[in-house]
Amino acid sequence: MEEKKLYNAVRKYITLADGREIMIETGKLAKQADGSVVVKMGGTMLLATVVAAKDAKPDTDFMPLQVEYKEKYAAAGRYPGGFMKREGKANDSEILVARLIDRALRPLFPADYHAEVYVTVNLISAEKDIQPDALAGLAASSALAVSDIPFGGPISEVRVARIDGQYVINPNYSQMEQVDLDIMVAGTIDNILMVEGEMKEVSEEEMLGAIKFAHEEIKKHCAVQIELSKELGKDVKRVYCHEVNDEELRRQIIAELYDKAYAIATSGTMKHEREDMFNALEAEFAARYTEEELVEKAPLIHKYFHDDVQKKAMRNMILDEGKRLDGRRTDEIRPIWCETDYLPCAHGSAVFTRGETQSLATVTLGTKLDEKVKDEVLVQGTEQFVLHYNFPPFSTGEAKAARGLSRREIGHGHLAWRALKPMVPVGEENPYAVRVVSDILESNGSSSMATVCAGTLALMDAGVKLKKPVSGIAMGLISDSATGRWAVLSDILGDEDHLGDMDFKVTGTCDGITATQMDIKVDGLSYEVLAKALEQARVGRLHILGKLTECIAEPRAEYKPFVPRLVQITIPQDCIGAVIGPGGKVIQDIQKTTGTTITITEDDNKGYVDIFGENKEAIDGALARIKAIVAQPEVGETYKGKIRSIVSFGAFVEILPGKDALLHISEIDYKRFETMEETGLKEGDEIEVKLIGVDAKTGKLKLSHKALLPKPEGWVERERRPRGEHRREGRNDRKE
Template sequence: EEEMAEAIKFAHEAIKVQCEAQVKLAEAFGKKETREYEPEAEDEELAKKINDLVYDKTYEVAKAGSSKQERSAAFSEIKDEVISSFSEEEQVELGKLIHKYIAKSQKNAIRDLTLNEGLRLDGRKTTEIRPIWCEVDYLPSTHGSSIFTRGETQALATVTLGTSREANVIDMPSFEGEEKFYLHYNFPPFSTGEARPLRGTSRREVGHGNLAQRALKGMIPSDCPYTVRVVSEVLESNGSSSMATVCAGTMAIMDAGVQMKKPVSGIAMGLISDGDKYAVLSDILGDEDHLGDMDFKVTGTADGITACQMDIKIKGLSYEILVNALQQAREGRLHILSKLTDTISSPNADVKGHAPKMITKRIPNDLIGAFIGPGGKTIQELQKETGTTIVINEDPVTEEGVVEILGTNQTGIDAVIAKIEAMLFKPEKGSVYEVKVIKMLDFGAVVEYTEAPGNEVLLHVSELAWERTDNVSDVVKLGDILDVKYFGIDPKTRKEKVSRKAILPKPEGWEDRPKRDNNNRGNSNHKGRDNRKPRHERKND
């Protein structure tokens, strides 16, 4: 909080320089003539009359600490009673002024109640937080979910986990890239008791969603393999719905098994001021936001602030009020945070059984093409066989292939991992490996390494046994498991060579066949090139 206050002070000094430049620019080019307009009509006598009719009654209703619906109905009754005290002609002539003075008197009564007695519309003191109720795993079929209720504000958050293919693509003039964590905030009309059609996402929803996203984004670990999407549905609203979204989002992320660094809570602060008198309000209502002088939203962990946003309706704000608001917000945040951690103290150790599990593997760049296959045939067949989703990206630094395996069936995920490990398997020269016969040929048997299924090599008929082998099936059968020794690349065939007989004892009395000496042909009756006569002698013969 102290660092935040200092940061705001520092920014304030920087803004002063900009303001000074604007003033100098205006002085250099002169001021434009201001247009004259007819001022708004005023009637002091009417204002006093309405204030006498409205103020005391409104004060008593506000002091009663009733619910939003009861309070709204009582205020509407006072308004209708005052309007009905005027004749139809007066209502037609002074209708706008009557409504204006009623609203002004009600506003003054509510503000005075807080400044004079420290009481608020729902009966709370300035530092009190509304009752909180929350629950996780509220929607069992989602990857993660939670519901957060504070007073008459309620938010339902859900989390969906995906691969990098589901990342949110950002294409703006100032930035191009992808977001692997993003949050959508929905504020349907029924949350405030209204019945109207949905006309698409509003600027308010974009702004509130952006604030909640910034509040949570810093607590998502950088090595999180998932793309995480949080959706908040505001089911009921009476102030601070964006902060309810932060709280519900925190619990839903932890419920989904995402290893969040620290839980985050949020609170909306308000201000009512009149000269030297002021009151900072914790956890403001919708009416307090409308009637107050400030809406200051603060989110953070137990150790510090992750995001803040301030809307001020008065000309300026002293640093004293700012510091007090930050400190009071901290107390409120920590109280709310304790309610969240009482519900779910730490992220779940793993994702839910029906949620996709993400495993990341790396393969050399030269194996990416082989893994994908011609036209994607290999990877598509592998996805179909295993019931998984496989995404391959290239690491821009190491140029390695980053393979993302997403699936709900652990058996399928294990099959993909086995395929990758088989590709990466490199036998060591001189080592003995267990193999399985998968194909019989006239000149040998095709075997695969049991620790790397799919990695095949030919076991030549001459390497099956020390004795002469006429038929491969005399020694091994299809499906047999045996041990072989790896000799590396055979210089003659330029292919990998394995041998079974190399690890078998030689038969008793076995003698190795002498190596053939190509340079010395022995006492052959055939004459070599060196024994031939010169060409002219041969011609004479």
């Protein structure tokens, strides 16, 4: 009997400009999922699967999408850390990759599709020099492309880096040290959907060039997925019906409520007052129905009021009158006030308030022991500068408990960290570990950008020598495809983000962009609009920078009195062992007796010693001990040493910690001694000696106590001759 083949793999290939090849394979693994693919480049492989519920749950009126990204330690031949020795909850890096995928996929599902969709991407093989996050979006989209789940893609994501002035697609880890621009770009074959990344003060034109470069590569990836979908017959998607609409009710709501909603939108009221007025208007309309009727009609009333009345009123107001919900012009920044040194016991603190958005930022300075440890599948090491962002429910007036850290908090904190990172000194420029925490106390639009501004102020307040101050601004877009009209909004409100077509965050110094994050919610966004948004963002960013520098113009000259002091010195690499001592005995004794914390790291054939203490006296004491250990003996110098051992021809004296030298019996005194007993010296005695020489061959040190004594009257210094010279002269005399 002929053996039945258990799988039928289909493969497609994408060739990058440098000749590297990406393979997309389906039909071999995870065949019970609605769609599954393996994306492979070099030795790196990602397995992406997608599964959708057959129907929507009752009363679901949104898109329940869940995206997970997980890196398997076995993929790189590593054991997980920790006691359990297995993969646990997603780390920050995995969450950030999942967010990149989610933000690109979510806008492309049909608005009326409400079935639960689960997208899972696993790193199952990892070549050490290949960055897998650049392939994750392509893998997720390919899994959707080979499924029958309704989706408006395909999409792809690529990393663009600039190396020596040239843009490169999906560079390797080893190339990243040379880059001055690093962004992830997602898009369809026609449009850009998402941008996120960091830069070293690049111009708006350079960033726009990188986005265009990325889109040309994305088009190739999408074309291959379209070809794969058609070949498998998956270009026709499943039929569904997740919404039942009442067009008569929709028309009635628009006719009765639009003008009233427009009046509220143009009233220029504050956030909560405006929300109350909109809610009251909706409730007034709903009050005409009985409780039984509202069971069916209430969700539809809310939907039509939100989408067809409230949203359109706000958008038309901006496009028709150039007026916004709070009365501002499209390019106007909300009022700003800020204050530094707000918390008297923090190492650095600041409050930044822009309109109804407020961040309280703190800075804490620590030692190398406080640095964040990264132990990921492909990335290990430490981070000297970290930033954490917290978004409690009370910041928006919500009555609910704060439970755990959300993915949004991790993503917003990461963006602010990227914004400040190029300007925070590290390494030899700054021995401290630096932690910034932003607590959002009020929120109505772009709290992540408020975090950047508050973080800048707090760092300067702490005395961290920030290279340049950094500010951030969130831009929005309102567009009308029917008329071709559009307006770019500076410093958007929460409602303008929610009801608008773009959320474009840009951070930077006076000289260029340091980080960006962009999510686009409409098709056909032109590069003209992007260029306009970038220029308007630049002007707004500089305005905000001016407000920051009015508050504090430059970093404080000194750290605050209660900030523990940290001194860093370098020592020869071969002296590290002496400072540490056997089993850490020496360094532990120094820390205990001086009350300091000491860390030692090696780099570039040097040892870097960080001494962290509560006061100058403690640090000076530790410094003296370490300098004595690493000090190099100098010929001609005088030392007070301790006799470690007595031998027949002299004594070994410790002149520096761990450094013994010979004091020969003939160099103890001008008087001649036949035995060491006659000298009266014994082990443990302290004696002052002078270093008179170093043996050129052995490096052994020669000491003299005699050289420090006054010469006896009539003393004649005999000429020193090389060993054996007297014997040779005697033999020559006899021959003659």
